[in-house]
Amino acid sequence: MRIDAIILRELHMPLVRPFETSFGVTRNRRIILAEIHSEGLIGWGECTAGERPHFSAESTDTAWQVLVNELAPKLVAESPEHGGDCPRLFYSVRGNPMARATLENAIWDLEAQREGIPLSILLGGVRETIPCGVSLGIQPSIPELLSIIERELAAGYQRIKLKCKPGWDVEVFERVRNRWPDITLSCDANSAYRLRDEDHIASFDAFDLLMIEQPLWHDDFYFHSVLQKRMNTPICLDESIHNRRDALAAIEMESCRIINIKLGRVGGFSEAIAVHNAALERGIPVWCGGMLESGIGRSHNIALSTLEGFTLPGDVSASARYFTDDIIEPKVIVSPRGEIAIPDSPGRGYEVRSDLIEKLTVRKETIRAMALVA
Numbered sequence: 001m002r003i004d005a006i007i008l009r010e011l012h013m014p015l016v017r018p019f020e021t022s023f024g025v026t027r028n029r030r031i032i033l034a035e036i037h038s039e040g041l042i043g044w045g046e047c048t049a050g051e052r053p054h055f056s057a058e059s060t061d062t063a064w065q066v067l068v069n070e071l072a073p074k075l076v077a078e079s080p081e082h083g084g085d086c087p088r089l090f091y092s093v094r095g096n097p098m099a100r101a102t103l104e105n106a107i108w109d110l111e112a113q114r115e116g117i118p119l120s121i122l123l124g125g126v127r128e129t130i131p132c133g134v135s136l137g138i139q140p141s142i143p144e145l146l147s148i149i150e151r152e153l154a155a156g157y158q159r160i161k162l163k164c165k166p167g168w169d170v171e172v173f174e175r176v177r178n179r180w181p182d183i184t185l186s187c188d189a190n191s192a193y194r195l196r197d198e199d200h201i202a203s204f205d206a207f208d209l210l211m212i213e214q215p216l217w218h219d220d221f222y223f224h225s226v227l228q229k230r231m232n233t234p235i236c237l238d239e240s241i242h243n244r245r246d247a248l249a250a251i252e253m254e255s256c257r258i259i260n261i262k263l264g265r266v267g268g269f270s271e272a273i274a275v276h277n278a279a280l281e282r283g284i285p286v287w288c289g290g291m292l293e294s295g296i297g298r299s300h301n302i303a304l305s306t307l308e309g310f311t312l313p314g315d316v317s318a319s320a321r322y323f324t325d326d327i328i329e330p331k332v333i334v335s336p337r338g339e340i341a342i343p344d345s346p347g348r349g350y351e352v353r354s355d356l357i358e359k360l361t362v363r364k365e366t367i368r369a370m371a372l373v374a
């Protein structure tokens with residue numbers, strides 16, 4: 001397909017409430033969107049990089065640089081036919097998966113629109129609804145956390161994930177388990193522990209958690225496998241998994257029994273599908289992670305979650321949990337059964353609110369193919 005123009009924007013979107021993890025607090029999102037114009041259609045992509053390089057090495061600013069100076073010029077020059085062509089096009093750019101995913105996912109969106117089918121179908125999805133969980137940040141106090149859990153359970157969410165770190169773990173799990181002995185509960189440390197905490201982490205086994213996500217170093221496989229050997233609770237890797245080879249290594253070494261797939265972290269739909277397939281073939285359940293996305297990234301996560309191996313509830317939840325005003329129409333809503341219904345219109349299946357996007361834009365850059373001079 002001919003790429004007529006790529007418009008990159010940075011939007012400022014305040015979160016409804018601060019989100020605290022072991023690596024810091026996010027209050028305001030700085031989100032990059034890519035808008036790819038091709039033969040009368042517009043595909044959208046969202047960059048999931050954080051404001052600071054704390055989850056991974058990328059940030060809004062590094063991704064902006066790589067998108068504007070490297071990836072967008074490459075894409076307009078090449079005119080790919082399929083989303084699946086992008087990894088090869090971008091291969092010469094090392095790292096920067098979140099920047100790469102921004103454009104690749106927009107091309108998949110375009111391709112689905114061109115074919116007149118939902119993105120979920122183009123990806124090979126098999127579900128009409130997806131099961132939803134919530135990720136709850138570290139709170140100022142346990143009573144505040146308990147009241148949030150009460151609200152999310154009443155809303156129907158099927159799994160509660162608690163962000164944790166040293167000092168916000170066993171006491172919290174104990175209080176939550178005392179109140180709700182039977183709910184599906186998990187935790188996510190975002191690499192907050194070290195091997196010296198091994199005994200302490202092993203004590204989480206007492207709380208019947210569905211999984212413990214990324215307890216150790218963000219780039220580790222081996223020590224997670226050491227830890228997994230002495231725990232009953234399945235370890236789930238998030239930060240460590242960047243591609244299919246990482247997933248194979250982690251499964252082979254038994255570093256984890258569950259994998260969190262994030263589109264940005266693995267560089268886009270092609271690699272996300274490859275990680276999914278590797279896990280599915282080996283009986284490892286996967287689920288779709290979240291990165292506090294706007295409706296654009298959220299709609300991509302929803303489409304991805306329809307693949308067969310996504311059997312566990314993801315961190316894909318309602319728009320209103322993040323933003324008072326989401327940039328898509330309709331907003332993403334979750335049913336009282338804790339499910340999102342998959343849209344059946346072509347592409348992502350949600351309209352973009354151009355007026356609102358324009359209003360939230362703080363910087364904008366347009367990249368066009370070089371005009372061919374006769």
Ligand code: OSB
Nearest residue numbers: 055135238289290291292293315
């Ligand atoms: O580790 O899953 C994570 C948010 C930002 C960075 C990392 C993570 C998260 C979340 C939030 O857990 C998931 C969401 O609700 O979008």
Ligand code: MG
Nearest residue numbers: 188213214238
């Ligand atoms: Mg995580």
